[in-house]
Amino acid sequence: MSHDQGTEAAIAAVARHLARAKRVLFITGAGISADSGLPTYRGVGGLYDSEITAEGLRIEEALSGEVFAARPDITWKYLIQIEEGCRGAQPNAAHRAIAVLQEHLERVMVFTQNVDGLHRAAGSRDIVEIHGNLQELACTVCAHEEAAGDMSGREVPPRCPTCGGVLRPKVVLFGEALPEDELDRFIDAFQGGFDMVFSIGTSSIFPYITQPVVFAASSGIPTVEINPARTQLSDMVDFYLPLGAADAMTRILGELGLEVPASGAP
Numbered sequence: 001m002s003h004d005q006g007t008e009a010a011i012a013a014v015a016r017h018l019a020r021a022k023r024v025l026f027i028t029g030a031g032i033s034a035d036s037g038l039p040t041y042r043g044v045g046g047l048y049d050s051e052i053t054a055e056g057l058r059i060e061e062a063l064s065g066e067v068f069a070a071r072p073d074i075t076w077k078y079l080i081q082i083e084e085g086c087r088g089a090q091p092n093a094a095h096r097a098i099a100v101l102q103e104h105l106e107r108v109m110v111f112t113q114n115v116d117g118l119h120r121a122a123g124s125r126d127i128v129e130i131h132g133n134l135q136e137l138a139c140t141v142c143a144h145e146e147a148a149g150d151m152s153g154r155e156v157p158p159r160c161p162t163c164g165g166v167l168r169p170k171v172v173l174f175g176e177a178l179p180e181d182e183l184d185r186f187i188d189a190f191q192g193g194f195d196m197v198f199s200i201g202t203s204s205i206f207p208y209i210t211q212p213v214v215f216a217a218s219s220g221i222p223t224v225e226i227n228p229a230r231t232q233l234s235d236m237v238d239f240y241l242p243l244g245a246a247d248a249m250t251r252i253l254g255e256l257g258l259e260v261p262a263s264g265a266p
Helices: 003-020 030-036 065-070 072-086 093-101 118-122 180-192 207-218 245-255
Strands: 023-028 107-112 127-129 132-139 145-147 167-171 196-200 223-226 239-241
Touching: 003 239, 003 245, 023 180, 023 207, 030 093, 030 118, 030 245, 065 072, 072 132, 072 167, 093 107, 093 118, 093 245, 107 180, 118 127, 127 180, 180 207, 196 207, 196 245, 207 223, 223 245
Parallel strands: 023 107, 023 196, 107 127, 196 223, 223 239
Antiparallel strands: 132 145, 132 167
């Protein structure tokens, strides 16, 4: 069987499992947003590699809670670059396919590392944004919150209109704890049981991203990895699809006789 035939057969098998499933978990990383034009290398929301910044810091340090506390202007400089990278990006066929499946299954949960908000924009409702999102700002001093909107032209760091404190996006910076309420919601859902688990476009380096897949695979729950590059999960899952997310999800839905709505459709 050729590589292409093998992939075709795997897509058909994934679709058969999905047709029988009621509760499905999608774990997503930066790769799912690649077809929306966002870069996939690692960092907050997968937007950086460990290059040295102009300030002589590694990007992980510049985007850390520690540096934000001392020099919010430095952290904000790079947050604005990330925000610029996300601005104008639209959900792609992979985001939209996951949202479509909500209408056909009992439960579709999305557990994402991404801060780009594209799952929400595509219409997914049951989302755990484990690294937060760039679309909302919160004051570090008072209770003020606001939509982020376009950050160009704003002072750096942006200030709270209520108390003058420094604003920050609701993202998890390097070295900060993951949001406990989001983690609890995910753990509750996972304990409730899923019939199928997908890992899409994540480099699978964080334990909290790999563990649910490993657990599902060892419990006999069908597991799927969609990623052009192999990861530590590739040999562990039942089905490894070496494809881009939009291509793979469009083909899987096609096997189910479902169409992915065109861009711009609700």
